[in-house]
Amino acid sequence: METQVNAEPSALSTGSEPAAQENGVAASPPVSARQLQRATLTGAVGSALEYYDFAIYGLASALVFGHLFFPSLGTTAGLMASFATYGAGFLARPFGGLFFGSIGDRKGRKFVLLVTIALMGASTTLIGCLPAGSLGAVLLVLLRLVQGFGAGAEQAGASTLMAEVAPVRHRGFFAALPFVGIFAGLGLATFTFSVMQRLLSEPAMQSWGWRIPFLASVVLIGVAIWIRLRLRESPVFAQLEASREVIHAPMKxxxxxxxxPVLAATLMxxxxxxxxxxxxxxxxxxxxxxxxxxxxxPHAQLAAVGTTGALAASLLSIITTPLFGALSDRVGRLTVYRGGAIFLLLWSLPSxxxxxTGDPIWVSVAMIGGLAFGANSMLGAQCAHFTELFGNRYRYSGVALSRELGAVLSGGIAPLLGVYLIGLAGGAFWVMGLYMAVLCALTLAGTFLSTETRERDLTLLGDAVGKGASTT
Structure with a gap:
């Protein structure tokens, strides 16, 4: 018999609002220890593949694609064109979130998580087969769009599923665990590029070496699909089906x-x-x-300093992200989120x-502070908070739409706009510092549109804030 990890009883009524709490603690369906472990693993492997995909693409955009696909544009314009293809993946993500999020709310989480992992993985592998030149550039954009379309509901599905099966009082910690895969994937990608930069000459890297990380992603695809085939459906969604509360147009x-809640989460x-x-x-x-x-x-030497710093920040983030999630279980989601945004705002210009300076130590310190303690303190609280913001009937759709709108408006635009602004300012560092500070200010504004959601009952049909907020 499988051990139960959550003793709080489920409380789903047949009315429009399930019973919200028992003894002051939000109700949550019990799940077995095996199911909790499997959900954690499937989320982590999926996140690892997604961020391995996006990280090797981002690194290749910074190091290779400008020379390979846009050689006639020059260094700065080629880099901008390369990052424009990177941004195309983010542009496709909201559409993927809309499409797959709606399916996830109607058909369940497991099916969507299988389809999205297959789309992302196949696109990444095929990028490694592209020819150089204009034809390769066109195919690159198409594959990047497919990759982004699949990724649009991946993290939303992982965070939603994990929050729905996690023990209530430790939801922040468990919901953040699958996102350890983000930094495992990011770390694996940066480690791969870092090793290749040291083993291969720059001509070899730009000729054929860059293909290896893309082709190798097929291994992660196989592991992820095998794990997800063994995954059970979310008990919260199963209860929604049993009570016949599933709606046919969740995105509407x-x-x-x-x-x-969509605006708040997007800004956050x-x-x-x-x-x-x-x-x-x-x-x-x-x-x-x-x-x-x-x-x-030399270009290659300083680029290697950057990849080494990214690797160090990614490895430390494997520890800090779930720790910040656990902290949000103790002091609240918004307290942790605002603290992270304020820290990153103050860190922006100094970092x-x-x-x-180009100094390896200073670069690593800047990247560790910005990623492991700044951005990922917010991610640790975010994983549970976004799930808790939305009602049960359209939770997947709401989380996916918010996450991916925020992704395209920040992460998708950041490389292209950042390189443009730096070039406009003649390479001045303070431009990106101010840009980062503005993003932090917008996120702080978003936190004041939200509300504290720690230990909220995920079987509630109403949102935590706004027009659809629960009254119970």
Whole structure:
């Protein structure tokens, strides 16, 4: 017999609102220890593949794609064109979130998580087979769009599923655990590129070496699909089906009744997703282009400094992200979130000065502070908080739409706009510091549109804030 990890009883009524609490604690369906472990693993592996995909693409955009697919544009314009294809993936993510989020609310979480992992993985592998030149550039954009479309509901599904099966009092910690896979994937990607930069010459890297990380993703695809085939459906969704509360147009319901939580969550993504992208992808591009040109240090050497810093920040994030999730279980989601946004706001200008020196130690310190303690303190609280914001009938759709709107408006635009602004300012570091500070200010504004949701009952049909908020 499987051990139960959550003793709080379920409380789903046949009315429009399930019973919210018992003894002051939000109700939650009991799940077995095996199911909890399996949900954690499937979320972590999926997140690892997603961020491995996006990280190797971002690194290749910063290091290779400009020369390979846009050689006639010159260094800065080629880099911008390369990052434009990177942004195309983020542009497709909200559409994927809309499409798959709606299916997840109507058909369940497991089916969507299988389809999205297959789409992402296949696209990444095929990128490794592309020819150089204009034809390759066109196919690159198409594959990037498919990759982003699949990724649009991946993290939303992982966080929703994990929060729905986690023990109530430790939901923040368990909901953050699958996102350890983000940094495992990011770390694996940066480690792979870092090793290749040291083993291969720059011509070999740009000729064929860059293909290896893309082709190798097929291993992660197989592992992820095998694990997800063994996954059970979320008990919260199963209860929704049993009570016949499933609706046929969940995204329409989100747009009609959940505009405030969508706006709040979208703004709250700006500093987290934007910071994550800026302190990995943009830093490496800045070092390899502008700092290299100013200092005379070889491009490859400074780019390697950036990938090493990203690797260190990613490895530390494996520890810090769930710890911040656990902290949100103790002091509240918004307290942790606001603290992270304020820290990153204050860190923005000093960290970019450190990066502008090109010194390996200063660069690593800047990236660790920005990613492991700034962006990911917010991510640790976010994983449970976004799930708790939305009612049960359209939770997947609401989380997916919010996450991916925030992703395209921050992470998708950040590399392209960042490189443009730095170029406009003649390589001045303070431009990106101010840009990062603005993202943090917008995120702080978003937290004041939200509300504290710690230990909220996930079987409630109403939202935590706004027009569709629960009254119980």
């Amino acid at each position: 319901a989100v747009l009609a009744t959940a505009r405030r 993504r700006f500093a987290e997703q934007g910071g994550s992208t800026i302190y990995t992808t943009v830093v490496i591009a800045f070092l390899g282009s502008f700092v290299a040109a100013r200092t005379g240090v 970019w000065w450190m990066i502008s």
